Amino acid sequence: xxxxxxxxxxxQNDTKIVLLVLxxxxxxxHPEHGHATPLEAARTPNLDAIAPxxxxxxxLPVAPGITPGSxxxxxxxxxxxxxxxxxxxxxxxxLGAGIELGPGDVAARANFCTVDGSGVVTxxxxxxxxxxxxxxxxxxxxxxxxxxxxxxxxxxAGKGHRFVAVLHGMGLDDGVSDADPHKEGHPIxxxxxTGLRPGSKRTAxxxxxxxxxxxxxxxxxxxxxAAMLRGISARPNLPGFHKxxxxxxxxxxxxxxxxxxxxxxxxxxxxxxxxxxxxxxxxAELWKVNxxxxxxxxxxxxxxxxxxxxxxxxxxxxxxxxxxxxLETKPDVLCITGDHSTPVAIKGHSWHPxxxxxxxxxxxxxxxxxxHEKTARTGSLSTLASRDLMxxxxxxxxxxxxxxx
Amino acid sequence: xxxxxxxxxxxQNDTKIVLLVLxxxxxxxHPEHGHATPLEAARTPNLDAIAPxxxxxxxLPVAPGITPGSxxxxxxxxxxxxxxxxxxxxxxxxLGAGIELGPGDVAARANFCTVDGSGVVTxxxxxxxxxxxxxxxxxxxxxxxxxxxxxxxxxxAGKGHRFVAVLHGMGLDDGVSDADPHKEGHPIxxxxxTGLRPGSKRTAxxxxxxxxxxxxxxxxxxxxxAAMLRGISARPNLPGFHKxxxxxxxxxxxxxxxxxxxxxxxxxxxxxxxxxxxxxxxxAELWKVNxxxxxxxxxxxxxxxxxxxxxxxxxxxxxxxxxxxxLETKPDVLCITGDHSTPVAIKGHSWHPxxxxxxxxxxxxxxxxxxHEKTARTGSLSTLASRDLMxxxxxxxxxxxxxxx
Numbered sequence: 001x002x003x004x005x006x007x008x009x010x011x012q013n014d015t016k017i018v019l020l021v022l023x024x025x026x027x028x029x030h031p032e033h034g035h036a037t038p039l040e041a042a043r044t045p046n047l048d049a050i051a052p053x054x055x056x057x058x059x060l061p062v063a064p065g066i067t068p069g070s071x072x073x074x075x076x077x078x079x080x081x082x083x084x085x086x087x088x089x090x091x092x093x094x095l096g097a098g099i100e101l102g103p104g105d106v107a108a109r110a111n112f113c114t115v116d117g118s119g120v121v122t123x124x125x126x127x128x129x130x131x132x133x134x135x136x137x138x139x140x141x142x143x144x145x146x147x148x149x150x151x152x153x154x155x156x157a158g159k160g161h162r163f164v165a166v167l168h169g170m171g172l173d174d175g176v177s178d179a180d181p182h183k184e185g186h187p188i189x190x191x192x193x194t195g196l197r198p199g200s201k202r203t204a205x206x207x208x209x210x211x212x213x214x215x216x217x218x219x220x221x222x223x224x225x226a227a228m229l230r231g232i233s234a235r236p237n238l239p240g241f242h243k244x245x246x247x248x249x250x251x252x253x254x255x256x257x258x259x260x261x262x263x264x265x266x267x268x269x270x271x272x273x274x275x276x277x278x279x280x281x282x283x284a285e286l287w288k289v290n291x292x293x294x295x296x297x298x299x300x301x302x303x304x305x306x307x308x309x310x311x312x313x314x315x316x317x318x319x320x321x322x323x324x325x326x327l328e329t330k331p332d333v334l335c336i337t338g339d340h341s342t343p344v345a346i347k348g349h350s351w352h353p354x355x356x357x358x359x360x361x362x363x364x365x366x367x368x369x370x371x372h373e374k375t376a377r378t379g380s381l382s383t384l385a386s387r388d389l390m391x392x393x394x395x396x397x398x399x400x401x402x403x404x405x
Numbered sequence: 406x407x408x409x410x411x412x413x414x415x416x417q418n419d420t421k422i423v424l425l426v427l428x429x430x431x432x433x434x435h436p437e438h439g440h441a442t443p444l445e446a447a448r449t450p451n452l453d454a455i456a457p458x459x460x461x462x463x464x465l466p467v468a469p470g471i472t473p474g475s476x477x478x479x480x481x482x483x484x485x486x487x488x489x490x491x492x493x494x495x496x497x498x499x500l501g502a503g504i505e506l507g508p509g510d511v512a513a514r515a516n517f518c519t520v521d522g523s524g525v526v527t528x529x530x531x532x533x534x535x536x537x538x539x540x541x542x543x544x545x546x547x548x549x550x551x552x553x554x555x556x557x558x559x560x561x562a563g564k565g566h567r568f569v570a571v572l573h574g575m576g577l578d579d580g581v582s583d584a585d586p587h588k589e590g591h592p593i594x595x596x597x598x599t600g601l602r603p604g605s606k607r608t609a610x611x612x613x614x615x616x617x618x619x620x621x622x623x624x625x626x627x628x629x630x631a632a633m634l635r636g637i638s639a640r641p642n643l644p645g646f647h648k649x650x651x652x653x654x655x656x657x658x659x660x661x662x663x664x665x666x667x668x669x670x671x672x673x674x675x676x677x678x679x680x681x682x683x684x685x686x687x688x689a690e691l692w693k694v695n696x697x698x699x700x701x702x703x704x705x706x707x708x709x710x711x712x713x714x715x716x717x718x719x720x721x722x723x724x725x726x727x728x729x730x731x732l733e734t735k736p737d738v739l740c741i742t743g744d745h746s747t748p749v750a751i752k753g754h755s756w757h758p759x760x761x762x763x764x765x766x767x768x769x770x771x772x773x774x775x776x777h778e779k780t781a782r783t784g785s786l787s788t789l790a791s792r793d794l795m796x797x798x799x800x801x802x803x804x805x806x807x808x809x810x
Binding site for chain 2: 028029031035058062063064065066067068069070071072082086087089092093343345346348349350351352353373377378382383
């Protein structure tokens, strides 16, 4: 029951909103830790001090039962419908690699692979070549195939056999199938346009020429003697934060992926180191010229992915220790939540709702003793779609007018 | 906030999911029983043993304030949108009568009635003739009007003046108005196509010829000297359980209506007696060749309809006593819920949310002491649309891939 056309209700004032995202913070009661969740087990005196004065609740990133990737998880927090606003795999990979994408750019995930004499893929990962080999081969391709016709191919090496390819030029589009058989024993298929957009046909042609050219360039290499492209996708042109919410948004994140998604949403992006102190200091530095601060903390998610309860607790405690620095800036609205849950027991993203805290003069004080999954369950915000969070934050900032008379 | 296209995320594995539906189990605190609900008042040691390890919540079958019939109640549990996926009255009546409907079949509810010399209906129920008379008249019509043109009319007698008519043949469709004035003092109207589908016109013609023919055949009977058809509806062609969820579904139910609805959803159907023991033994027997088991228990609903608190408590206790038999099969995901509430005080279906329990390794252990309406209210599953339950069950079974990167 989202209210999509709330753009028309947006007001301007000089309030400041902070959205602090502890990536993957949501968790499950852990049987080996007294059925506590990491948020519950962590010593968080600073969070505990604000929890009673805040409104608590839970966010559903996409829908019940659906486990989100980082892209949909963040786009929903930024107020986009994560199902309607799908960002392609190639684009997310490029953003994660710290490549800036312009309007019209098309990105693809790429693999070095091994093909036999007849062109059949015998190893999709080319024996998982070392990253140094990958970097060398990417340099080789960059030198030999800087462009196909008038389309520039910008390559960036990743880990092992992986790299990213960004096509830059006029008249490109997505809607192009993968130049990747997705299994061994088949030749690399031609990329094909999947729709009728003229740019798709042209993009497929460029991809196919690149793949063919790469095979010639790599013919004498071993074991990586070919390259494949998949997840071919165009940078989406989303209506940005300023247009939708009247906000100057600043994204503060150590990892390129999160800066990239924020950039798609029209925020300015600011790279920082991994400590919360540094992020919060950066927010203070940017305070005057922005209205909205998305601050991303990654360590909670990594600990969850590692199945490391103690590390997740420690990551939460590290944020808590730095929290006074953020509170000093006196945000009018402070929201602390996650983009999804990453339960320690699951060692991966999950579908479970994510606790959310909103501290603002009129948010309502739930008087919960602490902020964690169990207090959030009965909080006054109830269980909301993540995409509705922005309306709650704008309302608490006095930035949403009444609907109707 | 359902995520409709989750079909694309479905994974295959060898997990087993059990959906145990206690029909109409949801209830209200009863003032004459210490404000306990039947689930609360029942002695349920086996449910109590699993409740703390399970995630609890509540299901809304259709929408707030909407009281569902059995059709929508179950279709929603099976993951269909109960508003978009409407099954006609005639089809539900036929399914309830245990008639198998094939694709293209059209079913109608039918009444014997009394008409005067000018064709005006003077008693829509023909004085509520005894069921034996109804059966005799149905045999008579079957003998005299086995078909209209090339359309076969398959009739089955019901209680009193009621019977079911199934039209079987090529080119039929629904979108046909009732051949029933719905009140006395009017002639039986002609069935009319309500849309432009050619099959609707043809079906209306067949119905009208049948009604006219029946009037001639029954002219000398008294008081039932005519027949009327309403709720004319085609068997819907729903995408089935296997196609949508990659599941081989088995429905185990004593009553034909529930087997019928499950069959519409693409499950294999298995008739059993009314005891939960028998149903659970049947599930064990079918265990290896199925992934999903819908087990229906009817007694809770009947007790609710009768306004009999003690009978509803007893029905719940009967299921509880048999529960160890079901737990022995070791389902990976066990869900216990209802298709709707049937409060004792209301003596009928109601709009109240239905408690739901999900027991699975990563469902989250809410540590609720017991499973009933009051603990369900603050459970970690929150209040969900019934149609979203399947996504929760698939997620818990590890059968849903991540959405987006």
